[in-house]
Amino acid sequence: MRSVPLLAPPALLAPAAPAAASPTPNGPSRVEGYVVDRPGPGRFPPASRGRAAAIVVSDADHPGVVRVVGDLPDDVERVTGVRPELATLDGTSGRTAVPRGDVVIVGTVGRSPLIDGLVERGTLDVSTIAGRWETSLQQVVHDPVPGVRRAFVIAGSDQRGTIFGAYDVSREIGVSPRHWWADVPPAHRAELHVLPGRHGQGTPAVKYRGFSVDDENPALGRWAPRHFGNGHAPGSPALAGGKWHGFQTQPKIGCGDVARYGPTASWQQPERDGEALPDAVFPAVERVDLPQAAEMGVAVDGPDQWWPAAGGSPALPAFSPHQSQPGRYVDVFNRGTIPFDYRATPGAAWLHVDRPHGTVDDQVRLDVRVDWSRAPKGRTTVPIEITGAGVPVTVHAVVEHDLVAPRGFVEANGYVSIEAANATRVVAGDGVRWRRIPDLGRTGDAMEPFPVTAPSREPLTRTGPRLEHDLTVRSDGPVTVWAHLSPRNPVLPGPGLRYAVSFDDQPPQVVDITAATGADDTTTNRQRERNTSDNVNRTATGHRLDAGAHTLEFWVVDPTVVVQKLVVDSGGLRSSYLGPPESRGVH
Known part of the structure; x- marks a missing residue:
């Protein structure tokens, strides 16, 4: 394979073609997903058809940049299975050569001859990042030097800007930022293609960042010397190839x-x-010694009891075509040491048990499912007769099949759970809009009204900003709406932090979070500590609904309320740390 020098004397360089995309007035824009899986016009292939573009860095760059660029071939190989060549060029002589074709160039403005050469020839415009704090630019350019048709350039304004830019590419191709610390394997991608245009992270909003390590000894106290200095750590030498040797001592x-x-x-x-x-x-x-006998016990999804000891007949949580929880199950277990045969017989042909008969040595889990194409409408209770070791147990399966056509998020098992960011309609008004904040919620994204300097809104009007969620409840009666909010401090004088909730055209109910929970950020009392440690503030409002479709509205009253999730409890909500999984929707 022929090679060409990338650091050629300027006199030998042909005039460069213009950059692939012109800079915007505000510099590179943050585009989520600038590395995709398919080729297209103007796209650059870091890896395609079993080949990977060479990665090039100058040894005249910052040592930290050279070190980090060494991670890029590893990351590309982790994702694609193909390892790119890494070429570290001599910044003085420029004699080192790389394969002809497409290449990835990484460097720092004012430090890397590679980047500065592209700037001098007009191939790369760095005016939007030069002199800025820890800012990077990713861009595809054409004809950077003779013999090289295209290059994907990762340029940084300073050392950390280049480092962040390189690791951002790793994140874009699918390598988790927690890859090393959490041993997170990336998903396989056979093709990697960079979209045309100028991409970047922007300048960090926080200038100085850091993290605190708690409970650092003995785990880190023994592990760190092993990796970074003298010392030998006890613990398991096998986990992750010995990488965490010493971390099992806490x-x-x-x-x-x-x-x-x-x-x-x-x-x-x-x-x-x-x-x-x-x-x-x-x-x-x-130690518990089991008897030399065969004795059947039955447990069902939900309760912590077992039958026949608990008396009566157990019942599975209700089945619904809209349930988002895992499937229902029955456990048949042996309270002795002698195996026994069992049989499970549903009382309806449309109710199925995956293993209707067999032998129990220790325990057998029976998954129960409903054939909804054959199940009758309405609420039906079906017995499942289970026999084994001479003992019969009847398990009741309650099946709820809709009588009316649902709309929006649908109640199942006595609740409707909605991630706030999945609102049916996001309504702005009176100069206030909503912004989606990725991963801020405990189970998803969060929504916050902007600007945060907006005034409080009271009384509320139909022109006000709100989130609207269409949903369907199965029966008439009272419901409780639980709002899962991020713990925030009130920033305006007057009452505490407030929001409002309503259904359909009913008057909104205003909730003062501070008064409702008793959390006091000025004294950091116990309730405030609990809210911040759990990263959630839960408050409730009561309503009454008729069976059918409704619209749940979450209103802005004070500007700094951040909503994560809304849960409508119609009587079946069970306590859990993160709240129930999001309900299924019909839209």
Whole structure:
């Protein structure tokens, strides 16, 4: 394969073609997803058809940049299975050559001869990033030097700008920023193509960033010297190829046992003389010897009881064609040591058990499902007769099949759960708009009204900003709307932080979050601590609805309310840390 020099003397360079895309007045725009899986006009292929473009950096660049560029071939190979060539060019002589064809060029403005040469020849415009703090630019250019048809350029305004730009490309191709720390494997992509245009992250909004490490000893206290200095760490040498050797030394049980470990145990791990002690066994382990017999027990999805010991007949949570929870199941288990045969017989042909008969050694899980094309409309209770080891147990399956055509998010199992960002309609008004904030919610994106300097809105009018969510409830009766909000402080004088909720054309109910929860950010009381540690503030309003379709409206009252999720409880909501999964919708 022929090679061409990338650092040729300027006199030998042909006039450069203009850049692939002209800069915008405000510089490179942040475009989510600038690396796609298909070729197209103007797109650059970092990897395509089993080949990868060479990656080029100058050794005259910052040492940190040269180090980070060394990660790019690893990341491309992790995603595509193809490893690109890495060429580190001699910044003095320029004699190092790379394969002819498309290349990826990485460098820092004012430090890399590669980047500065492109700028001098008019091939690359860096005016929108030069001199800025930690800012990067990604752009496809044509004819950067003779013999090279195209180049994908990653340029930074300073050392960290280039580093962030390189790692942003890794993130775009599918490598998690937590790849190393959390051992997150990327999804395979056979093709990688960069969209034409100018892409960038912009200048960081926060100039100085950092993170704090808690409970650093013994895990980090032993692990860090092993990787970065003298020392040997105990622990498992096998996990992840030994990378986390020393991280299995943190006790998990025993904190707070002052009588055993001394006065620091109220906040510190069990330790003596600065060294962690092994886990205490709590509660004490007790061996249970099973009888030499066959004895059937039955447990169902939901309760913590088992039958026939609990008495009566167990019932599965209701089935619905709109449920978003995992499928329903029945566990048949052996309370002895001798295996036994079992049989499970549903009382309707449209109710199916995946393993209707078999042998139980320890435990067998039976998945139960409904054939909705054959199930009758309305509410039906179907028995499932289970027999084994001479013991019968009847499990009741409650099946709820809609009598009316639903609209929007549909109630199942006694609730409707909606991620706020999935509103049916996002309504702006009176100078206030909504902004979607990715991943801010505990289970999804969050929504916040902007600008945050907008005045409070009271009384509310139909022209005001709101989120509208279409939904359907199955029956008449009272409902409770739980608003899952991000914990925020009130920023305006007067009452605490407020929002409002209404259904259809009913008057909105205003909720003062501060008054409703008792959370006080000025004293950082217990409720405030709980809200911030859970990253949620839950408040409720009561309403009454008729069966059928409705529109739930979430209104802006104060500007800094951030809503994550809305849950309508019609009587079946069960307590959980993150709240129920989002309901299925009919739109």
